Amino acid sequence: MFDIVPPSAIREGRATDAYFDRTLTTLADADVDPHVVAEVTADQFPTGEFELFAGVEDAAELLAERSIDVDALREGQLFDGGPVMRIEGRYTEFARLETTLLGFISHASGIATNALHARRVAPDSQLLSFGARHVHPSMAAVVERAALVAGFDGFSHVAAGELLGREASGTMPHALVLCFGTGEQETAWNAFDAAVSEDVPRIALCDTFSDETDEVLRAAETIDLDGVRIDTPSSRRGDFRHIAREVRWRLDAEGFEDIDVFLSGGLGPADLRELRDVADGFGVGGYVSNADPVDFALDIIEIDGEPIAKRGKLSGRKDVYRTEEGAHRVRPASESSSDESLLKPLVRDGEIVREFDIDAAAERALADAERVGFGTDD
Template identity: 90%
Template sequence: MFDIVPPSAIREGRATDAYFDRTLTTLTDADVDPHVVAEVTADQFPTGNFELFTGVEDAAELLSDRPIDVDALPEGQLFDGGPVMRIEGRYTEFARLETALLGFLSHASGIATNALHARRVAPDSQLLSFGARHVHPSMAAVVERGALVAGFDGFSHVAAGELLGKEASGTMPHALVLCFGAGEQEAAWTAFDSAVGEDVPRIALCDTFSDETDEVLRAAEAIDLDGVRIDTPSSRRGDFRHIAREVRWRLDADGFEDVDLFLSGGIEPTDLRALRDVADGFGVGGYVSNADPIDFALDIVEIDGEPIAKRGKLSGEKDVYRTEEGGHRVRPASDSGTGEPLLEPLIRDGEIVREFDIDEATERALADAERVGFGTGD
């Protein structure tokens, strides 16, 4: 058995904080169950720092089949303050779901936001998500979906690919080369070339035993390469940009101009900025998978039609809009906002009324990032 809360516990509301159980006990005992409007927000007002909304499909599955209505931003929408989701119904119908709901939205949106930072820094590079090894295995599909929504070209995790309907990418680890022994790199590369299907790119890992340039050229001579990957550990890396430039120079000089160069190993936006002109692609791991969750909270803002809120929160139902200038506007729902309204129906009387498509979410994220100028200061 693994330390994994099963889907049944999440769906049934048992993946909750204890005080919600006690709240329900108290409300039931007192025969109190108001009709409420509750909103999920990170910031009450725009701060100038946009974030990317994901996790909405899991949230919809959690909230469905209950007599409530839910509106939410579409997956791949950027936001800056105000509600990303609005729930209306009897409070007891969804009270125990708050813990899981915020977890679905907070973690996924943090991952996708960091992935979008990486994508915007290196818009013309091939980016692959390599970070599933840094998180609990049950989180792998969340990581890979967030990377895809942010515009990554692929990911490494096999089971996540099966769940998302996408094929995982990847060729060889250092372990493969090590298994053939020191000095036998050619044997490892040629064995790989013979064993794997024709649809698998021939990308050789070239920094296991000797100098990167030496191994790259040996690999290019040994098999018909699509590319090479350099994953030199930071303790031996030195000037990584100089290494990459030297590798590229030697490949071109020896007639291997068509062999692509991929870099991996602790890659962050600062590295992408410094290396994007000397490499064709990158494996990005911990920067995406280890992203801080977005600090979402769920708050009641209306009871039985009357605005109400705890101190520090804005009472009353609200809407959010994208202005023509690319701004984010938060207004009371009773006002007619200026701009494009962003909250859309998600659930009506317990039924999910929206379809989910990762490719459409990606298009939305990249277009909205351009519109709001996301990451222009990176």
């Protein structure tokens, strides 16, 4: 057994904080169960710091089959203040789900936001998510889906790929080369070429025992390569940009212009900006997977048709809009507007009324990022 809360506990509402159980016990004993409207927000007003909304499919699955209506932003929508989700129904229908609901969207949105920062600074590079090893394995598919929603080209985790219907990427680790012994890089590369299926790209890892340029040229002369990957640790790296430029120069000089150069190893947006013109692609790990969750909260803002809120929160239903200039606006839902609300039906009387498509979400994220100028300061 692993320390993983099972899906049954999540669906049944047992993956909750204890005070929600005690709240439901108290309400039942007092025969109180009002019709409420609740909103999920990170910031009540725009701050100028956009974040990317993700985790919506899991949220919909959690809230389905309950007598509630839910409106939410679309997966891959950028937001800056105001509600990202609105839930309406009897409070006891969803009270115990708050802990899990916030966890679903908080973690996924934080990961997707960081991934979008990386995508924006390297728009023409191939980006792969390599960060699953930094998180609990129960989170792997969340990380990889969020990266795809942000426009990444692929990811490394096999089980996540099975869940998401995508083929995992990746060729060889240093361990493969090490297993063949010191100075036996050619043997390792040949063995890999002979063993893996033809549809797997031939990308050789070229920094295990000797100088990166030396191993790159040796690999290029050993097997028919699609690319090489440099993953030199920062303690030995020196000027990574110079290394990548030298590798590219030597490959071109030796007639290997078609071999791509990929870089990995603790890279973030600043690194991608510096290296994007000397590499064809990047593996990005901890910067994406270790992102801070977005600090969402769920608050009741209406009871039995009357606006209400705790201190410090805004009462009454609200809508959010995107202006033609790309700004995010928060208004009372009762206020007429010619703009179209970004909150769209997600669940109606317990039925999911939206389809989910990762590629469409990624297109939305990239288009919205362009519209609002997301990541221009990275």
